[in-house]
Amino acid sequence: MRIYLVAGELSGDILGAGLMRALKARHVDTEFRGIGGPRMIAEGLESLYPLETLSVMGLVEVLKHLPELLGVRRHLKRDALAWRPAVMVGIDAPDFNLGLERQLRENGIATAHYVSPSVWAWRQGRVKGIARAVDAMLTFLPFEAAFYERHRVPVTFVGHPLADELPLVNDRVGARAELGLAPDVPVLAILPGSRANEIRFLGATFLAAAERLCERVDGLQLIVPAASPRRRKELEALLKGYPQLNGQVTLVDGQSREAMVASDAVLLTSGTAALEAMLCHRPMVVAYKMAPATHWLARRLVKTEWISLPNLIARETLVPELIQDDATPEAIAAHLTTWLNDGDARRTVETRFASMHAGLQRGASARAAEAVLALAQGRALPKPVAPDVMEETE
Known part of the structure; x- marks a missing residue:
């Protein structure tokens, strides 16, 4: 069996x-080709280009590299049509892969x-193009699968690989x-983000909130993971402006997961970190700030009630989301004071998050492989989702 795979970045x-x-566990003679x-x-892939070929971020950068990217896509199309795989699987990189998937599907090759x-969050009209491009969409999250089912796009919810990786008991x-850190003191993990703009927009706000918390929560210890050496230098410079936090902050390199456990x-910016905190079963406050023009545009484009993955998965507000002007030190401190001082509220959320974790822990790689094999063999896609999990509120 031949499978064509195209990935565009480390994840x-x-x-x-x-x-x-x-796939090899099910078909030992499977051949793989692509990027x-x-x-x-x-694992045996014959890669025609380096992984970073598709790793282009930002509008200007994409435009600069567009002729090269279009040339790569034309080459991959010719190569796949000559090789004739049973299935082509595009892994993320939607701007590149969906176009290639559509071209191959039009030429009789099954695509996922x-x-x-x-x-589901913005530019929902893209789903029409996705429907033309794929025979199967493989999603990490149940509300994503519900969206595609509603739009009649073949879909399989495979679970989240991060949920498979993290233990149900930590x-x-x-x-x-x-x-x-001491075993018997309250601890707050602060994750101000991995990008320079996140530190710029939120670093001072997070530390000002921490100052207020230290006045309200006896013995509070703060653990702050730095995502990179550059972020560490920026955080160290910021901390000099908050001498009241001296002796209460532990700054570490990486180790964000250990800090959350x-x-x-946890106090964090929106993004994958919120999902990881949920999978560590920790209550959190999600705060985010951006440039005013970006926020103005996002408010008009984003079509979802929540921005954080825990709330999106639950389809209800389990954790506070403080966006732009609402993300003040006082508002952040008020919400976190509740989590840190109310043990019953903490345990309730931890129990709910553990249940949600179990719902996402489905063996994503194996589920994805079953869907790919179903396409290769002309069978119906597996449907490993109970109806109550698939419900989506409008």
């Missing part, structure tokens, strides 16, 4: 390698897209020992 390489292992990184190559673009005491609550 796609990780997903692709897991999918390849699961991938070191993990996919190690692994990792849904955020079409060790708060062990994480605190690893990070040098060690904590009683």
